Amino acid sequence: MPMRTPILWSEALLNAARKAPGKSEASELAAPQPDPLVPRHMYDSYSELILPFGSSSQLMEEYINASGGIRMGKLMEHLDSLAGSISYKHMLGPGVQTLGRIQERGFYIVTASVDRLDMLTPLNPTRDLRLSGQVIYTGRSSMEVAVKMETIGMGQPEETVLLGQSPQRRQTSALRSLSRVPPSSAEAEALHSFYLRYGQHDEKGENSLDPAQGEQVWMGDTRLEKCMLMFPQERNVHQKVFGGYLMRLAYELGFTSTSIFTRGPVRFLSLDGISFSRPVPIGSILRLTSQILHTTTPTESQFPMLVHVGVKANVVDVKTGSEQTTNDFRFTWCRESGEGVPRKVVPKTYKEAMLWLEGRRALELGGEIRGLRQK
Incomplete structure (x- = not known):
């Protein structure tokens, strides 16, 4: 998986210093005319990675978390890197074994978004893990990669799957985004009923009007922040911060927020979406902010x-x-x-109310997927 940069940071700095004044990056990356388009089969881009947790205690030591399970954030790094490698393999052809110097390829591939990752069963830390995937859809300037993660030797019921949404479903979701259109009448009614029942407690979130339902907490009071300096050791082949590393940081902060909020043990169920708006430069300061958006008792x-x-x-x-x-x-x-304390997060502003509804949609979709799996 060659998504990590193959050159030293000192070499990258030296190459940057050698650039001719006024020479644009676009002109430097100019490459010969590409070969005519060659049809590809899905299996041409198939790639896999084996993590031998069951047979290598030394490897397991690098991934184990405080409760004896596997650090999901680190696996997300691998999933992102594997998807990137599959994308380059699709572009370059199945016969290419290494990426080489990206500057010589004439094109860049970056992660635009992640649609969903659903954990269908808990990971088994005593078994080897296989990560695999392939390109399943191509457009004019983008491609979709499906990645599967499965426990080796445990059979189908033990696998976990990352599946991209179809382009049509993704377009439908974008058109229904609450940043573009108002909530449906059913959603507005659900929000209003929730506010009447839980949104009229005092400013500190105490003295719940419905003690039997547990404690109510204002959404704004669940914020956690973490500021970090981005070092070159976490860069990708494009000399920017590796997207998988950002996924791990976000996952770990989200886990922390959830643990503090629930005051009890938690288990990861799904990654409900990631958007990549712009790259994170090396040397920049990154502020991560987490917030509980929706809670429910299914x-x-x-x-x-x-x-x-x-x-x-x-x-x-x-x-x-x-x-x-x-x-x-x-x-x-x-x-x-x-276990833990029953608590409900309550929006106070209109913006928070829209985030609450977005969380509600995500939980409903996750319930659909788990229901289909059980059938």
């Missing part, structure tokens, strides 16, 4: 409580103090075994 007994979390990544300009959003992440966790 009818399924195995999920005492579901928590939908949003994590926003902003690059901070130290000279002006302004910020630009680079990524928007959405995750869902469940509280395990009925």
Whole structure:
């Protein structure tokens, strides 16, 4: 998986210093005319990676978390890197074994978005893990990659799957976005009923009007922040911060937020979407902000409580103090075994109410997918 840069950072700096004055990056990357388009089969881009957790205790030590499970954030790094490698393999052909110097290829491939990742069963840390995938759709300037993650030797029921939405479904979701159109009448009614029941407690979130339903917490009071300096060790082949690394940072902050909110053990269920608006430069300051967007107690007994979390990544300009959003992440966790404190997140502003409805949609879609799996 060659998505990490193959050259030293010192070499990259030296190459940048050698650029002729006024020479644009576009002219430097100019390449010979590409070969005529050659039809590809899906299996031409197939790639896989084996993580031998069951047979390598040393490898397992690098991935194990505090509760004895596998760090999902690190696996997300691999999934992003694998998807990138599959994309380059599709472009360059199945016979190409290494990416080489990206400057000589004449094109860049970057992650535009991640639609969903659903954990259909918990990961088994005593078994080897296979990550695999291939290109399943191509457009004029983009392609869609499906990646599967499965436990080796445990059979179909033990696998977990990352599947992209169809282009038509993605377009439908975009048209229904609450940033473009108002909520449906059913959603508006659900929001109003929720506000009447839970949104009239005092400013501190105490003295709930319905103690039997647990504690109510204002959405704004669930914010957590983390600021980090982006170092060159986490760069990709384009000399920007590796997208998979950003996914891991966002996942871990989201997990922290969920654990603090539920006050009990939680299990990851799904990655409900990631948008990549712009790259994160090396040396920049990144501000990650997480917030609980929606909570619910579903009818399924195995999920005492579901928590939908949003994590926003902003690059901070130290000279002006302004910020630009680079990524928007959405995750869902469940509280395990009925432990912890029953709590509900309550929006206070219109913007928060739209985020609450977006979280509601994500949880409904996740419930659909898990329901289909059970059938």
